[in-house]
Amino acid sequence: MAFVEVIDVRKVYARDTQQITVLDGLSLSIPEGDFVALMGPSGSGKTTLLNLIAGIDQPTSGSISVANTNISRMTGAPLAKWRSENIGYIFQLYNLMPVLTALQNVELPLMLHRMSGAERRNRAKLALELVGLGDRFDHYPRQLSGGQQQRVAIARAIVSDPRVLLADEPTGDLDRKAGEEILELLERLNTEFKKTIVMVTHDPHAAERAHRMVHLDKGVLSA
Amino acid sequence: MLSLVFVNLFRNKLRTFLTLASVFVALFLFSSLGAILDTFQAAADSGSRERLAVRHAISLTNFLPGFYKSQIVAIPGVKRVCTQTWFGGIDPQDRKAMKQRFAVDDDFWPMYRRDFTLVQWSEPQAAVSLPPETEPHLAAYWMERNACVVGADLFRERGWKLGQTIHLEGTLFRGTWDFVIRGVYHKTEDGTWSDDLILFHNEYLQERGLGGRDLVGVFKVEIPDKSQSAAIAKQIDVLFENSDNATLTQSEQAFGAGFISMFGNVPFALRMIGFAVVFTILVISANTMVMAVRERTSEIGVLKTLGFTDGAIFGMVVAEAAILTTGGGLLAAAVAKFGLDHAPFPIFNTLTITWATVLTAVGIAIGLGVVSGFIPAWQASRLRIVDALRRVD
Numbered sequence: 001m002a003f004v005e006v007i008d009v010r011k012v013y014a015r016d017t018q019q020i021t022v023l024d025g026l027s028l029s030i031p032e033g034d035f036v037a038l039m040g041p042s043g044s045g046k047t048t049l050l051n052l053i054a055g056i057d058q059p060t061s062g063s064i065s066v067a068n069t070n071i072s073r074m075t076g077a078p079l080a081k082w083r084s085e086n087i088g089y090i091f092q093l094y095n096l097m098p099v100l101t102a103l104q105n106v107e108l109p110l111m112l113h114r115m116s117g118a119e120r121r122n123r124a125k126l127a128l129e130l131v132g133l134g135d136r137f138d139h140y141p142r143q144l145s146g147g148q149q150q151r152v153a154i155a156r157a158i159v160s161d162p163r164v165l166l167a168d169e170p171t172g173d174l175d176r177k178a179g180e181e182i183l184e185l186l187e188r189l190n191t192e193f194k195k196t197i198v199m200v201t202h203d204p205h206a207a208e209r210a211h212r213m214v215h216l217d218k219g220v221l222s223a
Numbered sequence: 224m225l226s227l228v229f230v231n232l233f234r235n236k237l238r239t240f241l242t243l244a245s246v247f248v249a250l251f252l253f254s255s256l257g258a259i260l261d262t263f264q265a266a267a268d269s270g271s272r273e274r275l276a277v278r279h280a281i282s283l284t285n286f287l288p289g290f291y292k293s294q295i296v297a298i299p300g301v302k303r304v305c306t307q308t309w310f311g312g313i314d315p316q317d318r319k320a321m322k323q324r325f326a327v328d329d330d331f332w333p334m335y336r337r338d339f340t341l342v343q344w345s346e347p348q349a350a351v352s353l354p355p356e357t358e359p360h361l362a363a364y365w366m367e368r369n370a371c372v373v374g375a376d377l378f379r380e381r382g383w384k385l386g387q388t389i390h391l392e393g394t395l396f397r398g399t400w401d402f403v404i405r406g407v408y409h410k411t412e413d414g415t416w417s418d419d420l421i422l423f424h425n426e427y428l429q430e431r432g433l434g435g436r437d438l439v440g441v442f443k444v445e446i447p448d449k450s451q452s453a454a455i456a457k458q459i460d461v462l463f464e465n466s467d468n469a470t471l472t473q474s475e476q477a478f479g480a481g482f483i484s485m486f487g488n489v490p491f492a493l494r495m496i497g498f499a500v501v502f503t504i505l506v507i508s509a510n511t512m513v514m515a516v517r518e519r520t521s522e523i524g525v526l527k528t529l530g531f532t533d534g535a536i537f538g539m540v541v542a543e544a545a546i547l548t549t550g551g552g553l554l555a556a557a558v559a560k561f562g563l564d565h566a567p568f569p570i571f572n573t574l575t576i577t578w579a580t581v582l583t584a585v586g587i588a589i590g591l592g593v594v595s596g597f598i599p600a601w602q603a604s605r606l607r608i609v610d611a612l613r614r615v616d
Binding site: 051054056057076077080081083084085089091095097098099100104108109111112156 | 224227230231234521522524525526527528529530531532533534607608609612
């Protein structure tokens with residue numbers, strides 16, 4: 001079985017009286033250590049697929065396994081615990097807590113693990129140093145550039161050492177230079193730290209960094 | 224996670240401060256209203272079951288004829304009867320002070336000997352023979368028609384001296400009244416009176432205020448065997464039931480409670496006001512929390528994405544609300560308990576707030592937090608991650 005195994009997944013949303021099929025019998029296998037770019041036009045179901053793999057949404061039918069765990073029927077606290085141990089999620093708009101410093105933002109996922117405050121801070125510092133922000137521990141998000149904020153978000157995603165990183169258009173809100181830095185960082189996490197990465201992107205240039213491109217159109221794989 | 228709760232609590236400092244202030248004001252008001260009720264209750268609880276109080280059957284403000292005393296004391300089982308008449312009066316130096324002043328007769332002192340300890344007294348100009356069981360240091364008081372004995376708290380508060388003549392403006396009994404301080408009492412541990420009374424001779428009141436008429440406000444009756452109290456009370460009322468001035472005889476405790484009942488439904492109204500205040504603050508606090516959570520919808524989505532459980536989110540929101548209201552409640556209870564004594568308004572100085580009322584206020588504050596935080600916490604915990612992340616405020 002592949003590391004990420006999506007089998008015949010359907011996702012249907014109800015909007016008023018309408019049923020909207022976003023994913024329609026989609027199957028996909030991603031081996032461990034792969035770096036996959038999910039591409040496709042708006043509304044093709046890229047982010048929905050990413051959310052299903054992250055366990056933050058549930059399929060209408062079909063099954064999804066990640067790291068040998070079938071998450072398609074998991075709910076509540078067990079699913080939340082699984083997410084905290086296995087998934088690092090990177091948002092397009094960073095989604096940092098504005099009232100917390102960079103270090104405190106990175107510490108957040110570690111609050112769910114049994115460890116002392118000192119250990120938590122040390123690990124968060126390590127993660128920030130890894131993304132090149134060793135001199136920005138006490139800066140608030142508003143004091144950082146977009147690229148720096150996304151690097152804080154990546155540090156937050158990797159701090160609990162998850163096996164899978166899911167990135168939803170991580171360079172979508174950045175200029176080209178900052179975007180390149182983020183892509184280089186993701187490449188490094190994939191090659192040096194063996195993280196399995198699934199990245200949603202509109203940008204063909206960004207997708208070229210991945211080992212494999214997967215195209216979606218109207219809820220099915222197109223090529 | 225508690226650190227995260229505190230960070231969220233102070234992210235909008237003005238709103239937090241205003242909510243805290245409104246909780247403080249509301250619970251201070253609640254505690255103060257509770258203090259008024261406590262004071263009423265303390266008045267109702269004061270008094271002894273071994274003593275009876277005889278008043279006019281129509282109203283406490285009606286006088287009884289003084290000659291009733293000799294008839295009451297003749298009833299078997301009655302040891303002693305004293306008189307006590309409300310004087311009122313205003314202190315020109317402190318017109319707002321609501322102190323109690325009573326005219327009492329000679330039997331008052333032996334009857335209440337266990338309630339008072341004389342701590343300062345003037346020496347008599349000549350030897351005098353006092354009634355049995357009377358405090359010997361009251362000799363100077365005894366010899367002077369307009370002498371008075373004052374409570375130690377009042378004596379200290381006003382900076383008075385023994386032998387000093389004080390002046391009161393009569394209210395019920397018109398004119399300026401002079402009193403010479405001949406003694407200072409301190410209430411005993413079990414004493415039923417406060418330490419701020421002015422007690423003076425009944426004869427002085429009768430001569431100056433009642434035109435020599437022998438009228439009395441209340442008779443107090445000492446019954447050594449309290450099992451006879453009910454029977455004797457009935458006997459007294461039967462004795463005068465067909466006269467122009469029928470009596471109502473109760474235990475001293477019931478008399479205190481009856482005095483409070485003169486306020487009619489005021490205690491009930493105070494309770495209702497208190498509950499209305501608490502309900503209002505519940506709505507304000509809940510509104511604050513709903514707004515706070517709504518502003519943080521996408522952040523809640525992020526926390527859940529990171530692995531925070533629904534229960535953890537619920538707990539954090541409830542904790543935030545509870546800390547907010549408990550902070551205001553503790554502050555209000557502390558100010559009410561320890562600050563009322565030093566309030567610049569004399570009416571507050573006389574209030575007594577019990578620990579039970581303080582704890583009730585703190586309990587209400589915690590309860591307010593939990594209740595006001597419950598709905599937003601429930602909403603936050605039930606929020607689907609994808610919906611939360613989609614929402615941009």
